[in-house]
Amino acid sequence: MVVRHRIRLARLRSLLALVIVTGWLTGCVGSRAIQDKSYYLCRSGQADAAVAHLDASSLAKSNMDRLLYLMERGTLLHLQGAYEESNVDFEMADRLTEELYTKSLSAGALSFLVNDGVIPYAGSDYESVYLNYYKALNYLALGELEEAGVEARQVDEKLRYFSDLYEGKTVFREDGFLRMLTGLIYQAQGDDNNAFIAYRLAWNSFQANREIYGVPIPDILWSLLVTTADRSSLWQERNEFRNLAKERGIELQQLETFAVVLVNNGRIPVKQERKALFPSGQGFPIKLALPEFVAYGGGVNYVTLNSDDQQYRSVVVENLESIAFKSLNDEIARVLVKAIARAVTKETIARKLDKDSNAPIGMLLRIVNMITENADLRSWNGLPREIQLVVAPVALGTEQVDIEIDGRSQELTLVVPVAPVGFGFIRTF
Numbered sequence: 165m166v167v168r169h170r171i172r173l174a175r176l177r178s179l180l181a182l183v184i185v186t187g188w189l190t191g192c193v194g195s196r197a198i199q200d201k202s203y204y205l206c207r208s209g210q211a212d213a214a215v216a217h218l219d220a221s222s223l224a225k226s227n228m229d230r231l232l233y234l235m236e237r238g239t240l241l242h243l244q245g246a247y248e249e250s251n252v253d254f255e256m257a258d259r260l261t262e263e264l265y266t267k268s269l270s271a272g273a274l275s276f277l278v279n280d281g282v283i284p285y286a287g288s289d290y291e292s293v294y295l296n297y298y299k300a301l302n303y304l305a306l307g308e309l310e311e312a313g314v315e316a317r318q319v320d321e322k323l324r325y326f327s328d329l330y331e332g333k334t335v336f337r338e339d340g341f342l343r344m345l346t347g348l349i350y351q352a353q354g355d356d357n358n359a360f361i362a363y364r365l366a367w368n369s370f371q372a373n374r375e376i377y378g379v380p381i382p383d384i385l386w387s388l389l390v391t392t393a394d395r396s397s398l399w400q401e402r403n404e405f406r407n408l409a410k411e412r413g414i415e416l417q418q419l420e421t422f423a424v425v426l427v428n429n430g431r432i433p434v435k436q437e438r439k440a441l442f443p444s445g446q447g448f449p450i451k452l453a454l455p456e457f458v459a460y461g462g463g464v465n466y467v468t469l470n471s472d473d474q475q476y477r478s479v480v481v482e483n484l485e486s487i488a489f490k491s492l493n494d495e496i497a498r499v500l501v502k503a504i505a506r507a508v509t510k511e512t513i514a515r516k517l518d519k520d521s522n523a524p525i526g527m528l529l530r531i532v533n534m535i536t537e538n539a540d541l542r543s544w545n546g547l548p549r550e551i552q553l554v555v556a557p558v559a560l561g562t563e564q565v566d567i568e569i570d571g572r573s574q575e576l577t578l579v580v581p582v583a584p585v586g587f588g589f590i591r592t593f
């Protein structure tokens with residue numbers, strides 16, 4: 165009996181060693197591979213095939229990944245120009261995030277025993293906010309300015325909700341670019357007073373977050389502030405921002421009618437697993453696995469808009485790469501505490517089995533724990549790493565503008581003709 169017991173233990177130890185090596189070499193690549201293939205097809209001009217690939221994948225069939233599937237599908241449809249269909253998916257995703265944030269803790273108990281990948285993906289705070297951004301872009305493309313404005317204003321409500329939820333301890337509590345976009349949409353509707361209010365909130369946000377995300381106040385924002393304050397008869401505010409701009413050496417533009425081009429540039433960082441093994445005192449390691457972002461890069465340096473023999477270069481107004489890194493830093497403490505508690509619980513159960521003369525079962529449980537202790541690497545990979553913006557004075561009624569991307573000139577059709585503000589957007593990988 166003793167010999168058989170030792171043989172059984174030796175076999176289990178060999179299996180454990182194999183599991184360790186296999187786990188470290190393979191990692192978790194399921195959803196990531198699907199997302200990468202979809203965007204490869206999209207960049208190759210095969211938009212229909214990209215959506216078909218996603219629809220046929222495991223993401224489309226998994227209740228755990230339903231939100232991720234809707235986010236990625238909505239993005240691909242947006243890039244395809246299927247704006248109405250895209251918004252159907254984004255709207256379903258937006259409603260699902262609300263359900264997942266407010267659902268009971270019952271599913272969380274399972275993640276405490278296995279890993280976070282076994283519960284429905286609820287998305288990060290910034291991902292929830294950017295659902296509204298893409299919905300706003302789709303509404304602009306459909307010529308529905310009022311609906312686009314509603315989506316832009318939904319951002320404020322979400323940011324306040326997240327700030328209250330985490331008691332103000334999160335970095336992502338305000339967003340200057342999305343405030344600015346709200347102002348631009350107001351201005352396109354002829355509402356200069358509300359546009360000025362939105363621009364002032366954007367100015368405050370850029371000022372507060374410059375050191376966090378590395379994005380300074382865009383020069384064009386000063387011109388927008390002065391123009392809308394003047395049109396709203398806010399003389400004191402107009403003079404205040406005009407003087408501040410002069411002190412900083414910023415040349416103000418005359419913006420009677422103008423085009424706005426949004427450049428969704430590059431790809432947001434993707435998650436990979438960071439692993440660590442710790443001795444348990446029983447000769448078997450305890451595994452901790454945490455997610456970390458790695459930069460993906462891509463995109464262009466800038467886009468140039470040519471108008472009346474003048475060149476206007478795009479500037480970065482949103483650093484989603486930095487937002488992703490900072491947001492994960494906010495989350496990682498909660499993830500780490502949960503991972504440690506899960507590891508302690510599993511090892512406690514295994515030791516209890518050891519004491520009850522069930523050493524082989526205890527060892528088998530440790531093997532299972534090693535296999536199942538994986539970081540949750542899910543994220544919305546279709547987001548850009550940054551958003552650039554270029555604003556240029558153009559004639560009323562302008563429907564196309566001349567732009568240059570990496571030295572290549574092309575005509576861009578504005579989704580909203582200039583009246584008095586026009587909008588266009590492009591995606592660069």
